[in-house]
Amino acid sequence: MLSVKDLFCERDERVLFQNLSFYMAAGEVWQIEGSNGSGKTTLLRILCGLNDEFEGRIEWQGQDIRRVRQDFNQSLFYLGHTPAINKTLTPKENLSWFCASRGLHKQDQIKQALNSFNLYGYDDMPCYQLSAGQQRRVSLARMKLSEAPLWIVDEPFTALDKQGVIELEAFFAAHAAQGGTVILTTHHRLEIEHGVKSINLDRLAGLAA
Amino acid sequence: MNIIAATIRRELLIAFRSPGDIINPLMFFIIAVTLFPLGVGADTEFLSRIASGIIWVTALLAVMLSMDSLFRADYEDGSLEQLLLSPQPLYFIILAKVGSHWLVSGLPIVILAPVLASMLALPAEAMLPLLAGLLIGTPILTLIGAVGMALTVGLSRSGLLLAVLVLPLYVPVLVFGTGTVSTALGGLGISGLLALLGAMLVLAICLAPLAIMAALRISVS
Amino acid sequence: MWQWLFKLGSPKWFYTMSGQFMPWLTVITVILLGVGLVWGLAFTPPDYQMGENYRIAYIHVPTAIMCYWWYGMMACFSAAYLIWRIKMADMAAKACAPIGFTITAVALFTGSVWGIPTWGTWWIWDARLTSTLVMLFLFAGVMVLRSAFDSVDAGAKAAAVLSLVGVVNIPIVVYSVEWWNTLHQGASNLSLSNTQANPPEVWLPAFFTGFGIFGFFMLALILRTRNEILQRERRADWVREIFRPGKGEF
Numbered sequence: 001m002l003s004v005k006d007l008f009c010e011r012d013e014r015v016l017f018q019n020l021s022f023y024m025a026a027g028e029v030w031q032i033e034g035s036n037g038s039g040k041t042t043l044l045r046i047l048c049g050l051n052d053e054f055e056g057r058i059e060w061q062g063q064d065i066r067r068v069r070q071d072f073n074q075s076l077f078y079l080g081h082t083p084a085i086n087k088t089l090t091p092k093e094n095l096s097w098f099c100a101s102r103g104l105h106k107q108d109q110i111k112q113a114l115n116s117f118n119l120y121g122y123d124d125m126p127c128y129q130l131s132a133g134q135q136r137r138v139s140l141a142r143m144k145l146s147e148a149p150l151w152i153v154d155e156p157f158t159a160l161d162k163q164g165v166i167e168l169e170a171f172f173a174a175h176a177a178q179g180g181t182v183i184l185t186t187h188h189r190l191e192i193e194h195g196v197k198s199i200n201l202d203r204l205a206g207l208a209a
Numbered sequence: 210m211n212i213i214a215a216t217i218r219r220e221l222l223i224a225f226r227s228p229g230d231i232i233n234p235l236m237f238f239i240i241a242v243t244l245f246p247l248g249v250g251a252d253t254e255f256l257s258r259i260a261s262g263i264i265w266v267t268a269l270l271a272v273m274l275s276m277d278s279l280f281r282a283d284y285e286d287g288s289l290e291q292l293l294l295s296p297q298p299l300y301f302i303i304l305a306k307v308g309s310h311w312l313v314s315g316l317p318i319v320i321l322a323p324v325l326a327s328m329l330a331l332p333a334e335a336m337l338p339l340l341a342g343l344l345i346g347t348p349i350l351t352l353i354g355a356v357g358m359a360l361t362v363g364l365s366r367s368g369l370l371l372a373v374l375v376l377p378l379y380v381p382v383l384v385f386g387t388g389t390v391s392t393a394l395g396g397l398g399i400s401g402l403l404a405l406l407g408a409m410l411v412l413a414i415c416l417a418p419l420a421i422m423a424a425l426r427i428s429v430s
Numbered sequence: 431m432w433q434w435l436f437k438l439g440s441p442k443w444f445y446t447m448s449g450q451f452m453p454w455l456t457v458i459t460v461i462l463l464g465v466g467l468v469w470g471l472a473f474t475p476p477d478y479q480m481g482e483n484y485r486i487a488y489i490h491v492p493t494a495i496m497c498y499w500w501y502g503m504m505a506c507f508s509a510a511y512l513i514w515r516i517k518m519a520d521m522a523a524k525a526c527a528p529i530g531f532t533i534t535a536v537a538l539f540t541g542s543v544w545g546i547p548t549w550g551t552w553w554i555w556d557a558r559l560t561s562t563l564v565m566l567f568l569f570a571g572v573m574v575l576r577s578a579f580d581s582v583d584a585g586a587k588a589a590a591v592l593s594l595v596g597v598v599n600i601p602i603v604v605y606s607v608e609w610w611n612t613l614h615q616g617a618s619n620l621s622l623s624n625t626q627a628n629p630p631e632v633w634l635p636a637f638f639t640g641f642g643i644f645g646f647f648m649l650a651l652i653l654r655t656r657n658e659i660l661q662r663e664r665r666a667d668w669v670r671e672i673f674r675p676g677k678g679e680f
Contacts, residue, residue: 012581050290051430053583074296082287088226089219100215101295101302126226356595360588364578373574374592377567378599381606388613409602420595423512427587 001026001150001181002047007056009042016042017201020056026149029176029192030183034201040185041081043201044154047183048078074102077148079156083139087128091119091138094127098142106145113144118164133159140168143175151175153184166191212297213305220309223282231313234275238318241267242325253330260329261339261390268318268343269350269379273372275314276354279306280362280425289362290429303418303425307355308348315347331390338393342386345406352417353378359424381409439516441659442668448652455652459645466638474632483547490540492640494558496647497534497565498600504530504572505597508590520586521662523593524576525654529647531569537562557611561604568596 007020016039024030032040045051047058049065049072058065060072085094095110114123117137127135136159143151151172157165165188172182173192190196224230245263246256283289292302322343323336331339357375361367389402437443470488504526510519541559542552553559572589579585663669 045430048294050293050426052426053430070296073294076294078290078294080287080290082285082290084287084291086219086223086282086286086288088223093219093222097215097219098291100212101291101297103212103297360575360592361578363584367578370574370578373567374571377564377571377603378595380564381599381602384606384610388610391613416598420591423591424588427584427591430584 001061002183003059003062004047005057005059007043007046007054007058009039009046009054011039011042011053017204020199020204022199024181024183024197026179026181027176028181029172029190029196030181031190031196031198032183032185032201033198034185038201040201041154044078044152044183044185045080048076048152049073050078075148075150077143077146077151079139079143079151079153081154083135085127085135085139087135088126090124090126091130091141092123094138095141095145099145102146102148104145104147109145113141114138116144117141133161133164136160137164143171149180151180151182151184153182155186156184157186157188213301216302216305217309220306221313224278224309224313227278230275230278231317234271234314235317235321237274238267238271238321239325241270242329246329257330257332260326260331261335261387263329264322264326264331264339265343265346265383265387268322268347269376269383271318272315272347272350273354273375273379274368275310276351276358276371276375277368278314279310279355279358280428281358284362284428289425293426293429299422300418303355303421304414307351307417307421310355311348311351315351319343319347332394335390335394338389338399341399341403342389342406345403345410346382346386349382349406349410349413350379352413353382356417356420356424359421359428361428362425363428382406385409439518441518441521441663442666444518445656445659448656452649452652455645455649459642459649461642462638462645463642466635466640466642470635470639474635483544486540486544488636488639489643490537490544491636492643493533493537493540494562495640496644497530497537497562497569498604500526500530500533500647501565501568501593501600502597505593508593512587512590512594517662518659520590521658522651522655523590524586525651525658527569527573527576527589529650529654531566531573532650533647534562534566534569538566555611557608560611561607564603564607565600568600572596 001024003021003023005021008018009016020043032043034040042051046054049069060068060075065072085091086097089097091114092110095113096107098104099106099110111123114120117140119134119137119141122130122134127138130138140156156168160168169190169192172184176182176192242263245259245267249255249259280289283292292299295302319340323340326336326339354371354375357371357378360374361371364370385402385406389399389406392402393399466488471485474485504523507519507523507526510516511523538559541562545554546552572592575592576585576589579588660669660672
């Protein structure tokens with residue numbers, strides 16, 4: 001689905017990675033590993049298209065990503081460091097906006113999505129009244145509504161308790177089993193029986209240097 | 210719900226839940242206008258001559274100050290990134306956002322202007338030209354301000370920088386807006402000036418979203 | 431022809447090529463400026479209306495006209511950078527802004543100097559001066575915006591976007607200020623642009639100073655761009671070659 005050829009990125013005159021090439025197929029779970037500052041978030045943002053300070057080629061379904069931008073955006077679900085949830089809106093309103101912004105007509109499934117992330121009864125409270133963990137879960141609930149095959153998530157397990165982590169891992173595994181692809185960064189050790197492919201940026205930098 | 214309606218609904222909901230974002234620019238407008246008679250004296254004849262200028266300049270500053278609520282919250286909570294990754298046409302989403310912003314910050318200024326203008330002894334025959342000018346002019350100011358805001362939303366203490374960038378670009382709107390009042394008071398027709406302002410509005414509607422999109426991408430990266 | 435344009439995008443090529451023709455440009459500029467200034471300031475007949483005081487126009491008018499074209503040039507570089515990602519274009523655009531600010535400041539200053547004997551005041555809200563003042567703010571805005579960003583690339587792109595937004599606005603601003611001026615000044619023609627027919631010996635020196643001043647600021651642009659190239663490419667081999675001890679002239 002997503003292939004990267006000879007990616008080169010430099011920030012603040014420090015080379016983050018060079019000659020980076022990989023291919024991510026459907027049904028795979030990829031973990032980008034590396035110490036803080038090794039460029040994990042930058043790599044994810046480059047793959048999403050939020051950062052275009054790079055050289056190299058990124059292809060989506062075999063075509064240059066810049067040509068099929070809209071198609072790629074339709075197929076992508078991105079979760080960054082910040083939850084992308086407006087604090088004055090309720091979870092229901094936030095998810096309703098999410099559906100509208102992706103052209104999904106799933107108003108009836110919003111309540112169910114919130115419930116599956118343990119947010120019973122919180123649908124109509126403004127998000128600033130929720131804890132950080134709850135806000136994160138509202139953000140994750142969007143994944144339940146998204147129909148995008150490619151998920152790119154940055155540190156998804158932050159602010160989740162142990163049960164939440166297990167459920168989220170199962171969720172990722174299920175998505176991959178259905179033919180989707182998950183790319184994520186985390187410091188946590190993934191326990192997915194599906195098998196996780198990984199890219200270690202520290203090791204790659206060490207090899208190159 | 211289609212994306213434009215959804216955007217307007219979202220923006221209006223957020224705006225009404227933070228009443229400060231609506232009230233504060235209005236209060237600034239009122240207080241700043243009040244400062245002028247205190248500064249230049251209460252001579253009504255003199256005030257009536259500078260009334261349209263005072264109203265326009267303070268309205269312009271109030272609109273500029275209100276711009277902070279446009280992209281900042283979305284930038285800080287990550288919604289802006291999601292917007293840039295949306296498969297829906299960003300051009301119209303941005304227009305909807307800026308339009309909603311004008312509805313809650315620019316339009317109240319236009320509505321309040323006649324009240325303040327009559328406090329400054331603006332002659333009655335100048336009211337309608339003032340209103341018409343502000344009605345067409347404030348959306349232009351909001352659009353230009355949105356470009357400035359998009360460029361500076363990622364920077365800290367961007368308020369004054371926004372002023373430096375955006376105030377020179379406000380000059381034509383100010384000139385033609387106050388010119389509408391002067392021309393009307395001189396007994397001449399104002400339709401030409403309003404048409405000119407209208408043309409500037411159309412130009413802004415067409416081009417500003419493009420600049421805003423480019424600027425947002427820069428601010429987010 | 432495309433070959434040549436691609437070469438233009440290479441900092442090293444620009445550096446070496448500009449190093450070669452800069453001495454010639456300097457000589458031509460010095461001659462033009464020298465002839466123009468001496469002729470204009472010393473040897474032209476006094477104007478019947480303004481006496482000796484109009485001569486500052488030989489500096490004022492070229493700079494006043496040039497500030498607009500300079501902004502346009504900066505916007506072209508910015509467009510080249512945004513559209514085709516040519517880093518060289520950004521270096522040139524970055525160099526343009528402070529020089530443009532200087533040109534505008536010189537225009538304003540010389541305009542004020544002209545104003546003192548002519549109108550008795552150093553500032554007047556006539557269309558030209560007011561438009562030029564707005565140009566000063568536009569140049570300042572581009573410089574301030576670029577420096578406000580921590581990331582060099584983000585600052586470059588933001589400054590480029592602002593330049594393009596500004597260039598669209600300049601005709602509108604100039605037109606609006608002229609209109610404003612006619613509305614408020616009415617009949618009194620206090621404009622600096624005397625449109626009476628001037629004999630050739632009056633406007634001919636203007637050609638010399640005009641081109642001379644243009645050459646002068648182009649030289650400044652080339653020098654600044656060269657500095658920018660050296661700074662940005664400082665880790666490249668060819669730059670290190672230049673500064674290797676014992677090398678001498680560059």
